């Protein structure tokens with residue numbers, strides 16, 4: 001029987017071997033831009049988000065600029081990533097709400113979740129990156145890997161998976177581990193046809209035992 005601690009060490013060692021330099025791929029130069037970039041990245045590739053934010057962030061420099069923006073202009077910049085009408089409204093609405101905090105973004109989960117377009121994954125990633133909160137944002141990659149490795153089950157909510165992973169991984173490495181899991185999910189433990197041959201976590205993997213072992 002393989003121990004829990006051994007499994008944890010094996011996962012951390014493997015992720016570190018493969019994705020030592022993993023980091024957030026979104027471009028930003030201040031907390032507001034990070035919040036907007038994470039919001040825009042839902043169901044959109046980071047590279048595509050970076051292309052539009054390169055234009056957006058160069059044109060609009062301050063939160064006040066977004067409040068005064070012509071929403072149609074923001075829409076046209078966001079068009080390549082889709083849902084531009086909704087997303088441009090979110091940006092202006094967030095800029096308006098931040099007036100309450102003198103255009104700073106508070107480390108306040110309740111407030112962040114009250115912002116248009118901002119859910120728990122965005123809130124966690126933002127707080128982890130800006131405020132060094134020990135949070136594990138659970139996106140589609142992190143969820144899939146957690147289920148395959150048996151760390152969580154289909155019955156768990158995203159909040160439960162988040163809490164399981166925050167207890168499982170050492171808190172000092174939690175954000176780093178999040179970035180590595182994202183790289184792992186994008187490059188190897190993909191949703192369809194994961195490249196299990198290159199994976200050193202097979203012995204822990206329920207997906208591998210069920211779908212790949214007899215290949």
Ligand code: SF4
Pocket residue numbers: 148149188189190194195196199200201202205206207208
């Ligand atoms: S063995 Fe395959 S499915 Fe399992 S964790 Fe590794 S890459 Fe993912």
